[in-house]
Amino acid sequence: MLDYNEIKKLVRLLENSQINEIEINDRGRKIRLTKSAPGNGQQMGMMLPAGFYHGSAPAAPAPSAPEAAAAAAPAAGRNTRQVKSPMVGTFYTSPSPDADPYVQVGDMVHKGQVLCIVEAMKLMNEIESEFAGRIVEVLVENAQPVEFDQPLFTLEVTG
Amino acid sequence: MLDYNEIKKLVRLLENSQINEIEINDRGRKIRLTKSAPGNGQQMGMMLPAGFYHGSAPAAPAPSAPEAAAAAAPAAGRNTRQVKSPMVGTFYTSPSPDADPYVQVGDMVHKGQVLCIVEAMKLMNEIESEFAGRIVEVLVENAQPVEFDQPLFTLEVTG
């Protein structure tokens, strides 16, 4: 009935709409999707009564699929894009514990500018911005693990 | 996708329509339903590529569920009703092998008239018509096994 793909369709529908919430009640199955208010950093949540996509999967301490999928949605507003992690590792906002963060919300960045570090296997990998714009949101906290393809920053693209 | 209930809906749809065949091709799944021409005694058949409702159930030599369901459809025309078997047993059109059949197609019968015998456990059970009318079709051949609820005759109800 409500399989993952159908839920995904609903997520997309909600993403591409001006509304904030969809709630469906279908013969004992319930799903509620909520979109956060623009820019407040909250994430979309999913609720399923049971089954593979929630009930039988214990909450993953590491970033889990639904969270990642949810975070992949634009935080709202037009012309925003995300910078995603190209690898598994640990996210650092600054080159060293004492240093200032590379970037903060509100900063203008140019294409190729270093935004953060992802450390994997003791190697510090500088992550550069793929486009010019303004930092709208930093999606991961300092020193947290990140997985492949996990969104790290939301940028409002300029020009 | 095409679950049993949906197929059932299609069967009912076809039953209550003037058309004879429905064929659906849906992303690799195929279903074809054929209705017999009015009154020629053929039964509706179902074709499904695989799955519980056909593929994994070997064709039952005894009257099988789909056949019974199919026979339950009116043979066409208005005002027809069916006389069904109230028990499991063997259907006989006449009281003894040498005797004439109780009724034949075209005969007018009154309510309570004996139409046939269903033998179960060596007992001959006379089956009476529940209503007055004309025999339109004899649905089972002489000396064949019948199951509970299996249609035996189609009558055109008079009055």
Place this chain on the structure above:
Amino acid sequence: MFKKILIANRGEIALRVIRACKELGLPTVAVYSTVDRESLHVFFADESVCIGPPTASESYLKPQRLIAAAEVTGADAIHPGYGFLAENSDFAEMCSMHGITFIGPRPETMILMGDKANAKKTMKAVGVPVLPGSEGVVAEVEEARRLAEAIGYPVIIKASAGGGGRGMRIVRSVDALESNFEMARAEAESSFGNGDLYIEKYLENPRHIEVQLLGLPGDQVFAFGERDCSIQRRHQKLIEESPSPVVSPALRKRLMEAAVEGARSVGYQSAGTIEFLLDSSSGDFYFMEMNTRIQVEHPVTELVTGHDLVKYQILAAAGQDLGLKNGDIRLKGHAIECRINAEDPEKNFLPAPGKITELHFPGGPGIRVDSHAFAGYSIPPNYDSLIAKLLSYGSDRSEALARMRRALDEMVVEGVETTIPMHKKILAHPEFIAGRATTGFLTQYMK
């Protein structure tokens, strides 16, 4: 060998018998009520016959219709499964009158063991321990006192006409006997209009231990170890395991000997079970009743012994020599069964019929699933609520429990409420894990 077997049942046990027949190369006939038309047992059988409306009394409980179905399909044997007509001696006799083999014990045995008082008397006569108590009504307190002294405290005073706990008193010492006797009589009078009382030994939280038996021609009776079915809710078994965590090899030997002796004394044929109440502190056990059929929980025994009990039933009924020797039956490892019922533990275990919208069975090592359910199956409200038997097997009890836990985590049933959450709670409970759960477990710990 039989030409064709009709299975006079539905649900998972019908499927179980069909599986055995298929593996033996025997053609099968399924019967079904109109509401069971879409059932797996109908799809998996070679032939099927609709025998009546949903009401069991007009279909699965109607001997005539089953015999007629066997006659029109040419089936020469009927397997009754459990429930419905499985312990109906009239049906067994009717089969034999129509030249059809009833796969089960002889009708005489069914009659004898079907009467609880007669069964108890028969067992007592051959030395199988029965719960000590009065032979009939106890009229006077003085007689009650003498009996209680002989039986040993605690005893239970019960109303002959009783039920539902009324007119029932547990007495733990002689001081409390007289007052309780009088109170019980008053309660019995007012509740049932009949003050007759009787006395029996009272077991505090006994274990329910049963012995799987198979009777073969020539007075051979084989015992296939015990099952511990102490986890019950209102006398409905929920979890069964083998071996029992409280049965030592010495106790097992005594249990098997008593059960074999009891079954042999009545010339028992086919598969059957003798149920005992076990006082696990003293190791004393008492005959409760005999089930003259295959039981829901038989797979537990199949897993630990490696023997296929349903095939044995069929082969023995067909007069085949199973070539069984007593040394062939050994318990190895540990097995446990959780009954997955469509019922809502939150609503006092109310059966919850409905449509199963999604279904995923667990798999991997040591897991067996016996189920007639599938995604899209509608559980009719007319019959019992069992939708799957989930079994795990391990080299020891701790492995079997660990497997069951992860299997319960893997299992997905959507559309209806089930007993899965309750099983998870039981399997996580220290008392159950320690093997200390008695028949009082659910009321004591699972409020």
Place this chain on the structure above:
Amino acid sequence: MFKKILIANRGEIALRVIRACKELGLPTVAVYSTVDRESLHVFFADESVCIGPPTASESYLKPQRLIAAAEVTGADAIHPGYGFLAENSDFAEMCSMHGITFIGPRPETMILMGDKANAKKTMKAVGVPVLPGSEGVVAEVEEARRLAEAIGYPVIIKASAGGGGRGMRIVRSVDALESNFEMARAEAESSFGNGDLYIEKYLENPRHIEVQLLGLPGDQVFAFGERDCSIQRRHQKLIEESPSPVVSPALRKRLMEAAVEGARSVGYQSAGTIEFLLDSSSGDFYFMEMNTRIQVEHPVTELVTGHDLVKYQILAAAGQDLGLKNGDIRLKGHAIECRINAEDPEKNFLPAPGKITELHFPGGPGIRVDSHAFAGYSIPPNYDSLIAKLLSYGSDRSEALARMRRALDEMVVEGVETTIPMHKKILAHPEFIAGRATTGFLTQYMK
């Protein structure tokens, strides 16, 4: 014991390892490529980490990403499953450099056995029979003649640079040697620009027999009986069984001794398999190769021995004493595995990725299903086509086959084509039923 285990794999084997960990009470980390986000191994693990895009070389085959995933989740051991990095000694070494236990043999053993020529030489040195043949290139017909005489006909002439059957000639007698030698050389020249040839003993339709091994500290190597994997299509196993219908107790003893000696000589640790070709007419067998990992078909052995090989791998890697004694390993009954692949036998076994719209697993006695599939699961086109391992166990081969047949009948997979119809054909074939099927079976009989 390990704190947490990362499973560097996907599909059914990832699930198999997670099940073992859950039963041992060990927390698990699943890794997945973006296309596997909705997989069961991700849902059943305690944690999960996305490690890359669908392309295996950028995800499951990328050692750095797996090590990084272990580091961010705090996993102190990695189980590699089979395939992907399971036989990659560099990965094993990288694990140890990062303080992570690689659950498998030592890297040196992987390197040694990974080189087929070295492996053969090593085995030959300790007396394990290898296929007789030239040590290297055979330059002259005369040398070929001498070798063939010594080996015994038939022999096979192969191009050193060869492959795909070109430059390959089977020679059954000395008369045909010279002409075939020259033809093979010409074919090799024209096909590969290199006329180098070598000679080996040719076995007509051998059986593929493999021995399951477990190496433990202190040079202890245990053999868990053999598996017969003769039913293959282009060297892809399709059906495996244990015991082999052609291996007598005496031959089994010789096979086990050879395998144990071979594994012990290289100080083998963890689970592994030595594969032999068996000439079932003579009873001669020859070392083919060693697989230094758990294999797809390991459950067949688990069913007949009652031992959990994946748990043993984990426990042994953690330095736990398994308390195994040689007498503990006995084969009982018979097990068979059918690999259910999403491929179309009508279209030359082309993998058939797609969405499984309906799925129903068989159940009942003696059935085990190892599968990561579920109704609604989309099989990605990026990896192998195995969607389920269907296993049956019976008290003997005939019962195991009967169970498998009825289980294949019960199994429903809709939305994709599978190998189920082909398995049904094989299980109905008189040659297979008689236990006479060799590696040539599919080409001979299943055209």
